[in-house]
Structure formats: structure tokens, C-alpha cells
Amino acid sequence: AAEDIKIGVDSGPYPPFSSPDASGKWVGWEIEMMDAFCAEAKLTCTLSPIAFDGLIPALNAKKIDAIMSSMSITDERKKAIDFSDKYYNTPTAIIGPKGVKFEPTAEGLKGKVIGVQVSTIHAAYVQKYFAKSVAEVKEYQTQDEANNDLAAGRLDAIQADLVTLNDFLKTDQGKACCELKGNVQDDPAILGSGVGVGVRKEDTALKDKFNAAIKAVRANGTYDKISKKYFDFNIYGK
Amino acid sequence: MGPTSFDLNLLSLWSPGWGGVLLAGLMRSLEVAVGGFLLGLLIGIGGASAKLWGGKVLRDLLEVYTTVVRGVPELILILILYYAGTDAVNKLMLVLGLPSVDISGLAAGIFVIGVVQGAYSTEVLRGAIKAIPAGQLEAARAYGMSPLLSLRRITLPAMLPYAIPGLSNLWLIATKDTALLAVVGFSELTLVTRQAAGTTKAYMMFFLAAGVLYLLVTLLSNVILGAIEKRARRGLSREQAA
Amino acid sequence: MKDEATLVPMTYAPPKARSLLEPHRIALAAVFLAILVSAAYFMRWDWLPRYQDRLISGLWTTMLMLISTSVVGFVFAVPLGLVQVTGPKPLAWLANAFCTLIRGTPLLLQLWLLYYGLGSLFAQYPEIRSSWAWPYLRQAWPYGFAALTISFAAYEGEVMRGAFSGVPKGELEAARAYGMGRWTAFRRIWFPRAVYRTLPTLTGETVLQLKSTPLVATVTVMDLYSVITKVRQDTLLTYEPLLLLALIYLCLTGILVLAFRLLENRIPSRGN
Amino acid sequence: MAETAQAIEVRDLHKRFGPLEVLKGVSLSAKQGDVIALIGGSGSGKSTFLRCINMLELPTAGSVTIHGETIELKKDGNGGLMPANRRQVQRIRTKLGMVFQSFNLWQHMTVLQNVIEVPVHVLGQPRDQAIEVAEALLRRVGLYEKRDAYPAFLSGGQQQRAAIARALAIQPLVMLFDEPTSALDPELVGEVLSVIGDLAREKRTMILVTHEMKFARQVASHVVYLHGGVIEEQGPPEQIFGDPQSERLKKFISSIH
């Protein structure tokens, strides 16, 4: 019999990776990938939406058994939980309003108000590199609220994952207001080495299952098939 | 589509309208509210009895419970209980050698709201029991009623008219407190509203729609509670009712 | 459901001061102390010094929010309560509808409606963007302030309605009989008398308001709660920051209750 | 059961509230059909005595015997007494019909429900039968029309008559009245006294604490004057009211009249 597990996902919309649709169903690249992994590993997975900053506490409180919510593998997080191998990796970028030119650097962001999603690697990165030069760092519960505030003129910049930012820039709202300012300089110590499935430290069996599943899904072509529906580039990274 | 858009099709009950999702969220909110309210009532009955007739230690512990719950923001209690509560249950199961239980979001939500409501219920019921004229309880004793019988036949029904206004208030608070579960990602009405708003960018419309739903619940509750209260107060004259 | 008592939300009522020195109390206190000590010892608190400054500034924001919204909310509550008692009818109806509306929907929803809904409308109008108000409208606190103020005004307005209508008619009549004009009678008799009547519930209302302040963190106001959230994500600790937060709020509640009690003790408690 | 002749027998009852000794040894017995009027100044312990009879207050010492059955008491830790057998106390209470100064009707029940409450839920009588009896009693106290009204909507006099019906419904061996008219407006006193007077004429055993001296004189078979926690004087009404011996009683009677 298949093992039942609960997988936690950020309850805020994070397109194109995971977001609820109008029928209440969760859709997106990461959701499809989750199905693929679970099928491969013979797991019966139930999706459990949780606030992003509550994912790790929930995992450790055993309310969920794994996290698949674009959570990057970082040293800081590894102190609390364990991760599978990465299943995607994308650069980190900064966007801002159209017509205002600036570089995605500490110098370029001087005096600006920058927004990030709470508890993310971006929040940590901004804290380390930009906190001194920007006017204010605003932290949002969900990514789409940050996007919305940028469109509403309450932010001068957002740092986030390039893919999700691009997705936003493709919407009517994003097209009208904002544009890409460029990628930030990489810092693997903070930005991590890709996105993995988060599991409890003692749960090595589950971790191994996910590792095997990721390998298999990549090898048998499912990974590319799903990715092609969403992206025109290599989401797995190098 | 901007935040101003009022595309009412988005509220349609069927996909691509989000109406169905909102209603499902409302149902979840109501489930938690009802469950939490009832659990709170249960805790309240026990707590009030213990506070009135219990031992010193029990009374003091309950005092700590009600004081803490009423002095700490619900949002924080919900966060603590939401994580710690289930954590504690599982630790307990581990100690007892039982497999860890799968606590659903619903159960956790009910538990959290219930613990918060229980503190207030305790006070409401205790006040109500104390409001019963002492002579009525004495009459019950004088006619040979056992303590249990007199609790069932006299104390509880006689307390109702005094308790119902407070309990009504608690019910309304329960319906609104469920919104706080949005912060831990529990898919009740406020959270699904936020998801719908975030996805469609029609923030104004969805928040207003949810507001209307909450208001309907409140108004409907008021009507029903008013009727219940009137019935419970049928034995009270006007001066007493004031 | 209509009388005043039932409309006052559940509030904090401090335990009666009894002797703290009974043996079982000492034992209980010892147990709590032991829990506290072991919490201090076994849990992780090394982050505290690093966040000290931010915690203090967060606390400051929280207090500022509490005090400013309570004061301004009260100022609005007075007319809200008054017109419901004196009319004119349309105004009374409006005030009543306002109170029902606000008290019938969750504060969190109102806050989000103001910030994410209303707040993002402003950006579309270049007139607003170029006006003096824009630097304020851009920020989060005005929305938190507005939502909390409205909420306090609605709840306290309902209390004031009861207080105004509860002042004995005879005392107002006496004011008239001695030649006071309407305004003098209101200023000297009706209003202070009503406020005295509300003082006990005002404590509760203010504690409720304090307990509502952390909601503003969800719209990016950097209050105490959001500093703690920051600590939680930085340190990945679940309980320690939250427990500290609960403790701080408990202390704030206690201080509020004591402060109000001092105030109450200065005026007569009977005859209300 | 050598004492069956005595409907009620109280022996050497003491009651102390903290430092205050309210009853300092009061003995009293009543035969079936006796109507005993208990009189005395305020605070003389009349209510306390009555409440000790059905153990609403626990006496510090002494014994109470109802129709030959003595209530079993044992020492509690604090130098007082407590019931040795709770059930016995509860059973005996169902034989004592207490009528309170402040009526103490159950406010959440109609008059009829008040009257059938104890028969049905304590004595276990069938409901129909209890209703039949209750309606007869209510007719007797002149409240049949009000049987479905809630107590709060009745006048004080009507409430007290309902309370008397409630007491009668348990078919008590002894009725205990604690100043049944002193919470009533003057114009309502008469209707209640007339009901009690009827009961006295029927030779129902009763102990009646009252300030209505004229009434006590009419209905009582025996009058007991309590003062300072002891019986100062007792005897037939003609003697007590017509020819009081002790100075105190003389003063008391003249002050009341």
C-alpha cells in the first residue's frame, strides 16, 4: 500500500509554481511536479496550504510531512530541517516601476522602498546586502501582495525569484507598471543551491524516496514534459 | 484587470468564478466557529463549575488560564496553540507509546478557537450562575433535591437567561475570530478571499464580497439569538430583564 | 440583544486581589517559576540581544498605535453614540448602520480591504500620486491606523450610546431647570456623566484594542508582532519568540488595567 | 418508634456562627396537628432555628426527629455537625414543606411546573397524577387561573400562595413557614394569611415564624417566644398574649401591637 503523506504549500498564490484556481484546486508547475514525484515514489500525497512562514514550524510539529513550496536549500534552514536534492534552481532578480532606471545593487537601490516575501531567502539577502542603503524593507505574507504593492506605487522594487517575477510581468497589471531591472549578484550561502523538498531531519527514508523520485522523473522525461508547458528555458539550472 | 475591476462574473459560483470557493471558505469558517464555540462552551461549563465549587488549586489554575487568554492577543494565541497544541498532542502520544495522530487543520482550528472561547465562556457562565437568586437554589435543597438534580433542573436552566447575552456575544466573536486563522494559512473565508483577490487582482470586490458574507452571518445570528434570548427570558419580568 | 450590557464585548477583568501567601499559591508560584526558569534555561534566547533595538522600536510602534487609535476612536465614538440617542433619525440610523457594519465583520478583513483594496486604488490617479498626501498613502501605517480607529469608534460608539441614554433623565432635567443651555448641559452634565459610566467598560475596550494591534503587522507595519515574526524567520525558532511576545502583551494588558483602575478610583463608583 | 406521637421533636439545638452563638439550646416538640407560632425580636434566631430543622443550616449540637426518625449527624472536623447520611437528609426534607419569606419560586418554571417539580423529579410520581394534585392545590389557594404564568408576573401575594401550593404538593408531615408575609405589601398580607389560616384549621402540623401577632393568636395552638437564643417563654396563645410573664415578652408584645 502507498504511504500517506501531507505536503505543505504556501497558502498564498505563487504563480506559476503553485496557486489555487477558481475551483479551489491547486495548479502550477510545482503542483504537477509534486504529483509526478509522489506517483514515482508510490506516495499518496495530500496538499496542505499553510502560511509560508509557518511551513517549517508545521513540519516540525508534524502537521505536515514535507514541504514543496519553492523553498530554497540554505544553511540557515538546514539547521531546522533537512532537504532533498534540488528540483529546480532559478536566479534571483529585482523588478521595479517602468521609467525609473536603477541597477539591482546596493548603490542602485539607495533610498528606495523594497519589498520581499517574509521568511524567504530574498528577505535574508536583502537584509544582508541592501538593508543599509534602502529606505525601508517591507515584508509581505505572500508574493502577490508584494507585487500588488509595487503596482500600487507603494514599493520601488521587489526582489524575488526570476521566474515568478517574470510571470507577474506578463500579467496585465505587471505589464502596465513594471519591468525587470536585472538579476542580483549570487550568494549561494544565502540564496542557496536550488529548491528542494523539505523534510524533517529524522525522516531520512522520506528524503531518500524524494531523491530517488527526482532522479527518476528527470531521467524518464516527465520533468521536461511538465516544464515545457510552463517555461521556455531550463528551470533545473546547471 | 486592476484592483478596481468589478467583474461580477468572478463571483459566479462555478469556475472561473470564485463564488463557490468563497462559499466553501464560509462553510469552513462556520464549521470552525460552531466547533470552537461548542468546545468553548464545554470548557466553560467545566471551568465555571470548577471556579465556583472546585478546590483552591483548580480555581487558581483556571484563573491563570482565563487571565492569560484574555490578556494575550488572539492572533498570538492562535499561532502558539496552532503549532504548540498539535506538537504537544503528538509528544503526548509519543510518551504514551501511541502513533502520532494526524490533526487536521479543521480540528486544530476548532481546538484553537475553543480554547480561546473557553476562557470567556467560563467567565460568562460563572457570572450567570452567580446571578441566580440564592433563594432558588436553597429552595431546591430544602425540597430534597440532590446536588446533581438541582444542577440539572434548577441551576442550569435558571442561569440561561443571564448567560445567553454573553454567549451570543461569544458566538459573534467566534465567527469573526476564525478570520485570524487566515494568518496560519487555514483555508477559511478570509484566506480564500485573499487567494481569490491575489490571483484575480480584484481586491476590492472580493474583500467586499467577504464582508457581505460575514455581515449576513452576523445579522442572521442576531435574529436567531434574539429569538432564543426572548424565549430564555420568558420567566423574567421587565425589571429583572434589565 | 439590544441592551447595552450585551453589546459590550467580552473583556479582561482582573482577578480579585486575594492573599498571595496561601500555601497552595506559594506552591503554584514555585511551579510557574520553575517552568519559567527551565524555559529560560532550556530554550534558546541567544537571539534576544541582537534584536533588542528592533523589539523596543516595535513596542513603541505598538504603543503608539494603541494610544493614537484609542484616543481618536473615542473622539469619533462620542458623536456616534450621541446621534443614536438624540437623532436626527437619518443620522441615528447611519450611525447605527456604521456600528453594525464594523462590528459585524472581522477587523482583519477590514484592514485588508483598506490596505490592499482601497489603498491600491489611489495609485491609479496621477492627481493623488502627485499630491501632498501621497507620501502618507504610500505607507502602511495610515491604513492600520484608520482600520483600528474605525473599529474602536464603532465598538466604543455602541458603549457611548448606552452611556448617554443611561444618564438619569432627572439629572438632565435638573440642568434645564437651573437655566443651563443645551450646550452647557451637555458639556457640564450629560457628557461627563456618560463618560464616567463608560469608564469600567473603557478598560475592557482598550485591552481589546491592544489585542487587535498585531493585525497591522499583516499589512507590513513594523510593530512588535512583526519584529517577532522577523525573529522567527531568521532564527527558525517556533516557540521562544511567540512566548516572549505573549508575555509582553500580558504585561501590557496588566499595565493598562492598573492604569485604568487608578483612574477609576479617583471618581465615585456608586451611583452609576 | 416510641415517639410516633410527636410529629417533630427538636432537642437542645445549638447553633454557632463563628464567634456568635445564635441558638443556645432550644428544644421544641409538636404533636400531629399542632400549630406552633414562633415569635421573637429580629435576630433572635427564629429563622436559624427553622433552617436547622431541615438542615439548611447545620446545627452545632442537638438533634432533630421527624415522625420518629432522627436525622443522623456526625462530627465534622471543625467542632460542628454534618449529616452522616446525605440521602436520609434529602428524604426527610421531602417531608418538610418549607415556605420562605421571599417565596423562592423557581423563576424559569410556570406556577404549575413549580408545584409538580418536586413530586415528579424528586419523589418520582407520574406526571399526570402530579398535575392533577397540583391543579387541585392551585384551585385551593386560588391560583388555578395563573397556573401557566411565570412567577415574575405574579404579585407577591400570589407568589407566596403558589409557594404554599408547592410545599403542600409534597404532602409534608410538617409545614415550616418563615415569616411568609413579611415581604408582602400590606394589602396582600390578608390573602396569604387566609390560606395559612385554612391549613391551621385543617390541623396540619406547622411551625410558623411570624410577626403577625393577631394572626398568631388566632391560629396557633402553642406560642414560643425566642430571645437571645433560648426559649424565654412559651404556652397557649391566650396566656402568652394575654398574660405574659417575663418583662421582655411584655415589652416585645407591647412594641409589636
Next chain:
Amino acid sequence: MAETAQAIEVRDLHKRFGPLEVLKGVSLSAKQGDVIALIGGSGSGKSTFLRCINMLELPTAGSVTIHGETIELKKDGNGGLMPANRRQVQRIRTKLGMVFQSFNLWQHMTVLQNVIEVPVHVLGQPRDQAIEVAEALLRRVGLYEKRDAYPAFLSGGQQQRAAIARALAIQPLVMLFDEPTSALDPELVGEVLSVIGDLAREKRTMILVTHEMKFARQVASHVVYLHGGVIEEQGPPEQIFGDPQSERLKKFISSIH
């Protein structure tokens, strides 16, 4: 100002509450120093009459003149009257010291604050001076010690005496008393009556509604018996109480005594 001799003159006062005509033309005048006792059955319109004098109730017809100044009234839309000049009414009210049955002291102020309230905030007297006068008055009604107490902590009699001090503080031309003792426990009535008696002996003009016939007989210079909205009989107290003419007054006096 031909009528300066009259401290108060009420002419043909009518008052109607909806369908009920409570006052059907009542005229009354009092010279400086007169003490007029207004008696009559419950509901006869005594309070209404008093309240019409200072326009707490607006009369339907008639006029009120205080020390020669007639309160200007004009027709309102509904067949009644209303003040033509609000300020005039307010000014005249400060010359009428009203004392209510239920005291109506302002509960949020101490006794002293109650007494100086109108002098300071309506009449604009300097606070120091007002306090001086108030303390003298409080001493006079025997409440000097209680000047810093809140009304809720006083007995009814004390409250009423404080209310009388409050009324005196405005140095009224006429004092109006509406059953000043009927909300008091019997043992407190005396202390209030004695204060009012003193005022009467000082020849303060006053109109006094009361049920205390013995007192009215002692202090009144003139007694007016109101019945059914008209003055049924009036005259010096000896005549009204000693030799009433009308049947109704005879019955009324015998029922009260």
C-alpha cells in the same frame, strides 16, 4: 411693572397631554414671602403645574409671570405654546429654585460641586465667591462635613438637603418643591422638613407640593387644593384643614390624615 408686588403670578394655565387635559385653567399668585402649599390626589396635576412654571413642561395656554416679567410664549405648530425667547426662559429659570422628588443631584460631582455648578457655570460668578456661599449654605442644611462626598454615598435625606442647598445657591426669587420628602424613608423625612420649615419662617417665597398635611398646615400661608385639573378650593391653612367646604376636599383630608 404694575405687578411687582406679586413674586409669581400664573394665569389660566392649561396643559394637555395628547387627549388628556391635565390642567384646565389654573391661576395662582403669590406675594413675596408667601408659602403656598399645593395639595391634591395623585394624578391631579400638581407636578405638572409646578413644571409648567419653569417651562419644563410647556403649557398649552396661559401665562407665567415672575416678579413682573412675563415669560414670552408663542404658538407652536401643534396648537401648543413654545418659548419665544429661549434665553429669557433660561434666565428666568435661574431665578426659580426647583427641588425634585428624586433629588436629581448630579452624580458625577461632589456635593459642593453640585452647589456651585450653576452659580459658576450659568451665572458666571467667580469660583471662590461661589464656594464661600455654598459652604455657608451647606453648613446651614447641616452638610458641611459632607461637602466633598459624592451624592451616591449620602442618605436620601442628605441628598435632598444638598439639593435644597443647590437650589438656594442661585438665590432664587421663588423656591419650587415637588414632594421633596416622598421618596424618603420615614425616618429621614423630618430632617428635610425641618430645613424647609426654616426657609418658610424666613419668609422665602415658595410653592410646595406635598403630601405631609401636618407640615403644610404648620408652614403654609396659603393652601391650594387641586382636583381634576382645576383649583377646587383654596384659603389659609386653618380654613382648608379645619373647615373644608367641598365634599372632595373633606374626603381627601380624611383619607390622608
